[in-house]
Amino acid sequence: METKRLYRSRENRMICGVCGGVADYFNVDPTLIRLGLVLLACTGTGILAYFIAAIIVPDQPQT
Template identity: 35%
Template sequence: MSRKLVRPREGRMFAGVCVGLARRFNTSAGMVRLLFLLSLLLPGTQVVVYLVLWVLMPNEDRHVATRY
């Protein structure tokens, strides 16, 4: 069974992007959050990527409703 990339309703701290990525790749949400925070110390477009994922990743409720 393939896991869809969605933003779940439970476990969110802000938008649910880190939790969605953690579930998709079967890892800890805390680890994804920590990696994101550490990546902010490096130059790059981390915040832009986060915002794009926030817009593009569907909410879990909407994803489940449109499956059927």
């Protein structure tokens, strides 16, 4: 059985691909993840979490 890994998306990318990658990982629509990020961005923690994830989470491998 293959282990599921979190990657930044190459196809569902607006800025860095973090939201698209999280959506692929949880198998949900990327728009829902982006809306959740906008709600978290209002508190300030969402922006910080996004940029930390953009640095830590690797790009999706080429297929």
